[in-house]
Amino acid sequence: MSLTIAVVAAEPSGDLLGAALMVALKSRHADIRFIGVGGPEMTAAGLDSRIPLEKLSIMGIFEVLPRLPELLKLRKQLRLWLIEQKPDIFIGIDAPDFNLGLARSLKETGIKTIQYVSPSVWAWKEKRVKKIRASVDRVLCLFPFEESFLHRHHVAATYVGHQMADxxxxxxxxxxxxxxxxxxxxxxxxxxxxxxxxxxxxxxxxxxxxxxxxxxxxxxxxxxxxxxxxxxxxxxxxxxxxxxxxxxxxxxxxxxxxxxxxxxxxxxxxxxxxxxxxxxxxxxxxxxxxxxxxxxxxxxxxxxxxxxxxxxxxxxxxxxxxxxxxxxxxxxxxxxxxxxxxxxxxxxxxxxxxxxxxxxxxxRCAAAASAAEAVLDQLRYTGGGANHA
CATH class of the missing domain: 3.40.50.2000 (Glycogen Phosphorylase B;)
Structure with missing residues (x-):
C-alpha cells in the first residue's frame, strides 16, 4: 500500500530532522511519497517541496509582524494544496507558530497529524498546551522531560530522542x-x-x-x-x-x-x-x-x-x-x-x-528510527492509508 506523507519544516535544524526521518520511514515502508516544505536535506531525501524553506524561517513575537500577511497567505495556500493531496498523515517539524495552525485545519478534515519537536511550553506560554492538544494526534519529543510534561497535560506524546545525539x-x-x-x-x-x-x-x-x-x-x-x-x-x-x-x-x-x-x-x-x-x-x-x-x-x-x-x-x-x-x-x-x-x-x-x-x-536512543516507528504506529492505530486505498 502506498503512503503519502506531508512534512513541513521551516528552518535548517528542522530540515536535518526531517531528512533523517524520511530516510528511516523509507527503510520501513518502500512506497512513500513525501510532500510539503523543506530545505536541501529533505529535498535530497525525496521531498516534493512546495515552498522554499527560507520563506518560513523567522523568529520572535514582533519580528514576524511585517511578514505576517505573507506567512498567512503561504499557510492558506499550503493548507488548500495539502487538503487536495489528501496525505495519510501530516508531520509538522518544529516551527509551532506555523505548523500547529496548519495541523489543526488539516485535522479538522480527517487528516492525521503529528508535531515532531515539542513546542517549548515547558519554558514559556504554557497555555499553548491546549492548542497542541486540539491540533495534533501525537507529539514526538526530543528530550525526556518534554514527554512527562505533556503527559501531565493529557497530550499524547512519545520521547524519540534527538538524531544529532546518534x-x-x-x-x-x-x-x-x-x-x-x-x-x-x-x-x-x-x-x-x-x-x-x-x-x-x-x-x-x-x-x-x-x-x-x-x-x-x-x-x-x-x-x-x-x-x-x-x-x-x-x-x-x-x-x-x-x-x-x-x-x-x-x-x-x-x-x-x-x-x-x-x-x-x-x-x-x-x-x-x-x-x-x-x-x-x-x-x-x-x-x-x-x-x-x-x-x-x-x-x-x-x-x-x-x-x-x-x-x-x-x-x-x-x-x-x-x-x-x-x-x-x-x-x-x-x-x-x-x-x-x-x-x-x-x-x-x-x-x-x-x-x-x-x-x-x-x-543516544536511535532517534530517527524511533520517530519513524512512532509515525507508522500512529498510522496503524488510526487506520492510515485509507486516503489511498
Missing part, C-alpha cells in the same frame, strides 16, 4: 576537523555561530565579531571560523563583517557547522539547537542572544519565561556550563572575558567535557 561521535576528532577546514593545527580556534536566520545574524554578528576582536588581543594566533547555513546569511554576514576583517583571521564556511564546532577550542553561538550541537561535540561554549526590544519588553512584562536557562545545553545539564548573555548583556565587553576564560581554564574545560559526555550518552 550521529555525532562520543569522541570528536579535532585534528581531522581542522584538516578538513584547512585551519592550522596549532592555532587557537574560536567558532562563531550567529544563528540560522537572517534576523539573528543581523543582531548577533556585530557583538560576536567585536568579542572576537577583543579576544584576539588576549589570545595568540586566534583564528575565527564561521559556518553560514545559506547564501542569504553568508552575504549578510560578509557585509557586517567587513569593518572587522583587518583585525581578524576570519574564515567563512558554507554550512558544515559540525566540522567547525569540532575544530574549535571555544564556540560563541546563538541560543538554540546549536547549543545542543556544541554540547554533543564536547566544546566549551558561550551563548549570546538578542530579540527585538519590543519582543524583549513583552516577554518581561508578562513574565513569559519559566526556566532558569535559555540554552538547551544548560537545561539538559541543569547548570550553566555555557555562560548566557541575553539581550542587553549580549555585548563584547561582557562576553569577551567569558570567551577568554574558556580558552585558558583547562580544568573548567575538562569538567565541561566530562558533563557533556554524560548527557550525550543519555540522549
Amino acid at each position: 550521529q555525532l561521535p562520543m569522541s570528536p576528532n579535532r585534528r581531522e576537523a581542522r584538516e578538513e577546514l584547512g585551519v592550522p593545527e596549532d592555532a587557537n580556534i574560536l567558532a562563531l555561530l550567529p544563528g540560522s536566520r537572517a534576523t539573528e545574524v543581523e543582531r548577533l554578528a556585530r557583538p560576536f565579531l567585536q568579542t572576537a576582536v577583543e579576544a584576539s588581543a588576549q589570545l595568540d594566533n586566534l583564528h575565527v571560523v564561521v559556518p553560514l547555513v545559506n547564501a542569504t546569511t553568508r552575504d549578510l554576514f560578509e557585509k557586517l563583517a567587513e569593518p572587522f576583517r583587518s583585525e581578524l583571521n576570519l574564515v567563512l564556511v558554507n554550512r558544515n557547522a559540525t566540522a567547525v564546532i569540532t575544530a574549535a577550542d571555544v564556540v560563541l553561538l546563538a541560543s538554540g539547537t546549536a547549543t545542543l550541537q556544541g554540547m554533543l561535540c564536547k566544546r566549551p561554549m558561550v551563548v549570546g542572544y538578542k530579540v527585538s526590544s519590543l519582543t524583549a519588553a513583552y516577554i518581561r512584562l508578562f513574565r513569559m519565561i519559566k526556566i532558569p536557562y535559555l540554552a538547551i545545553a544548560n537545561l539538559l545539564c541543569d547548570e550553566m556550563l555555557a555562560p548566557e548573555f541575553i539581550q542587553e548583556r549580549c555585548r563584547a565587553e561582557l562576553m569577551t572575558p567569558a570567551v577568554v576564560q574558556m580558552f585558558t581554564d583547562k580544568e573548567q574545560t575538562q569538567n565541561i567535557v566530562k558533563r557533556y559526555t554524560e548527557i550525550h550518552e543519555q540522549l
Whole structure:
C-alpha cells in the first residue's frame, strides 16, 4: 500500500530532522511519497517541496509582524494544496507558530497529524498546551522531560530522542576537523555561530565579531571560523563583517557547522539547537542572544519565561556550563572575558567535557528510527492509508 506523507519544516535544524526521518520511514515502508516544505536535506531525501524553506524561517513575537500577511497567505495556500493531496498523515517539524495552525485545519478534515519537536511550553506560554492538544494526534519529543510534561497535560506524546545525539561521535576528532577546514593545527580556534536566520545574524554578528576582536588581543594566533547555513546569511554576514576583517583571521564556511564546532577550542553561538550541537561535540561554549526590544519588553512584562536557562545545553545539564548573555548583556565587553576564560581554564574545560559526555550518552536512543516507528504506529492505530486505498 502506498503512503503519502506531508512534512513541513521551516528552518535548517528542522530540515536535518526531517531528512533523517524520511530516510528511516523509507527503510520501513518502500512506497512513500513525501510532500510539503523543506530545505536541501529533505529535498535530497525525496521531498516534493512546495515552498522554499527560507520563506518560513523567522523568529520572535514582533519580528514576524511585517511578514505576517505573507506567512498567512503561504499557510492558506499550503493548507488548500495539502487538503487536495489528501496525505495519510501530516508531520509538522518544529516551527509551532506555523505548523500547529496548519495541523489543526488539516485535522479538522480527517487528516492525521503529528508535531515532531515539542513546542517549548515547558519554558514559556504554557497555555499553548491546549492548542497542541486540539491540533495534533501525537507529539514526538526530543528530550525526556518534554514527554512527562505533556503527559501531565493529557497530550499524547512519545520521547524519540534527538538524531544529532546518534550521529555525532562520543569522541570528536579535532585534528581531522581542522584538516578538513584547512585551519592550522596549532592555532587557537574560536567558532562563531550567529544563528540560522537572517534576523539573528543581523543582531548577533556585530557583538560576536567585536568579542572576537577583543579576544584576539588576549589570545595568540586566534583564528575565527564561521559556518553560514545559506547564501542569504553568508552575504549578510560578509557585509557586517567587513569593518572587522583587518583585525581578524576570519574564515567563512558554507554550512558544515559540525566540522567547525569540532575544530574549535571555544564556540560563541546563538541560543538554540546549536547549543545542543556544541554540547554533543564536547566544546566549551558561550551563548549570546538578542530579540527585538519590543519582543524583549513583552516577554518581561508578562513574565513569559519559566526556566532558569535559555540554552538547551544548560537545561539538559541543569547548570550553566555555557555562560548566557541575553539581550542587553549580549555585548563584547561582557562576553569577551567569558570567551577568554574558556580558552585558558583547562580544568573548567575538562569538567565541561566530562558533563557533556554524560548527557550525550543519555540522549543516544536511535532517534530517527524511533520517530519513524512512532509515525507508522500512529498510522496503524488510526487506520492510515485509507486516503489511498
